[in-house]
Amino acid sequence: QQQVKQSPQSLIVQKGGIPIINCAYENTAFDYFPWYQQFPGKGPALLIAIRPDVSEKKEGRFTISFNKSAKQFSLHIMDSQPGDSATYFCAAKVNQAGTALIFGKGTTLSVSS
Amino acid sequence: EAGVAQSPRYKIIEKRQSVAFWCNPISGHATLYWYQQILGQGPKLLIQFQNNGVVDDSQLPKDRFSAERLKGVDSTLKIQPAKLEDSAVYLCASSLNGETEAFFGQGTRLTVV
Numbered sequence: 001q002q003q004v005k006q007s008p009q010s011l012i013v014q015k016g017g018i019p020i021i022n023c024a025y026e027n028t029a030f031d032y033f034p035w036y037q038q039f040p041g042k043g044p045a046l047l048i049a050i051r052p053d054v055s056e057k058k059e060g061r062f063t064i065s066f067n068k069s070a071k072q073f074s075l076h077i078m079d080s081q082p083g084d085s086a087t088y089f090c091a092a093k094v095n096q097a098g099t100a101l102i103f104g105k106g107t108t109l110s111v112s113s
Numbered sequence: 114e115a116g117v118a119q120s121p122r123y124k125i126i127e128k129r130q131s132v133a134f135w136c137n138p139i140s141g142h143a144t145l146y147w148y149q150q151i152l153g154q155g156p157k158l159l160i161q162f163q164n165n166g167v168v169d170d171s172q173l174p175k176d177r178f179s180a181e182r183l184k185g186v187d188s189t190l191k192i193q194p195a196k197l198e199d200s201a202v203y204l205c206a207s208s209l210n211g212e213t214e215a216f217f218g219q220g221t222r223l224t225v226v
Contacts, residue, residue, distance in 0.1 A: 006155075034214075043117070043204055043217030044156065089155050097211035098168045100146055103155030 002027060004092050006104025013080055014112050021075045021107045023090035028071070032095035035064065035075045038087045038106075047088070048075075051095070080111045115139065117218035119205050125224045131193035134221045138186070138207030144168075145182055146215065147190050148204040156204055162188065163211060195225045 005024045013019045023033075034049035050057045050064040050073065057064045061078040077084055087108050091101040118137040126132050138145050143164050148156035159178065161169040164185040173180070177196070182188040192199055202220040 036217075041219070043206075043219050045217065046214050049214070091155075095212055097144070097163060098161075099211070100158045100161050100169060101156075101215060103157070105155050106153070 002102055004090060004102050004104045006090050006107060008107060009105070010108045010110075012110045012112065015081060017080050017111070019077050019080055019084075019109055019111075021088055021090070021109075022072065023074065023092075023104050024070075024072045025092050026071065027092070027094075029094045030092040032093045033064070033066065033073050034091050034093075034101070035062070036089045036091060036103075038089065044089060077109075080109075082111050082113045085109055085111050117205055117207050117216055119203075119218035119221055121221055122219065123222045123224075125226060126195055128197055128225050129194040131191065132195055132223060133192075134190045134203050134205075134223075136188045136190070136205030136218060138188070138205070139216055142207035142209055142216075143185070144208040144211040144215075145188050146206040146208070147180055147188070148206065148217075150202040150204055150220070152201070159190070159203075161211075168211075192223075195223075197225050199223060200225045 035047045036044035037047045038044040048059045048062045063076040066073045087106045089106045090104040093101045145162040147159045150156045160173045160180045162182040180190045204220045206215045206217045208215045
């Protein structure tokens with residue numbers, strides 16, 4: 001029940017394409033859903049996060065769609081660029097002190113020019 | 114604002130040897146996390162501190178791993194003795210109070226041969 005399942009494992013798109021990464025969770029107590037971006041040799045960095053009281057959040061070219069009833073959320077990257085090539089992790093947390101992020105297994109995105 | 118600092122960046126040791134990692138969180142951050150990231154997987158929580166107290170160490174292999182956060186600032190994670198399966202990146206993260214964004218360091222890449 002503490003797992004976060006992420007798919008696909010890897011994704012290749014052309015520049016300008018819209019890659020979509022999906023995550024699913026079981027624990028209905030989760031109320032904070034961030035996406036992290038990780039480049040080789042670097043630590044994960046927060047990209048965008050959503051709470052379950054909204055169904056969509058946009059920040060620049062990145063959009064999270066959230067479906068509370070299906071317990072699923074996804075990341076869309078508009079107009080993808082080669083610089084977006086990285087590994088993306090979804091995560092979930094019960095947003096209170098004393099809890100920690102539970103991460104999906106990651107999606108390696110490659111954007112070709 | 115300085116980020117989360119970790120050292121060393123890389124470490125290669127033989128199995129059964131001991132190793133220690135150091136983390137200096139962002140100034141003022143009460144919550145500190147140690148995560149283990151095995152190649153191709155998402156980060157997995159090892160231990161969480163709130164100030165200098167342990168909040169969650171349920172996934173820490175206590176027969177070989179130990180961690181401390183003296184004075185509620187810096188933290189060290191130790192492995193003794195190391196096994197081949199401990200080869201991974203060890204990430205330190207900090208958060209203002211456990212309810213806000215977690216910031217990650219660059220990690221220490223451990224190779225056990």
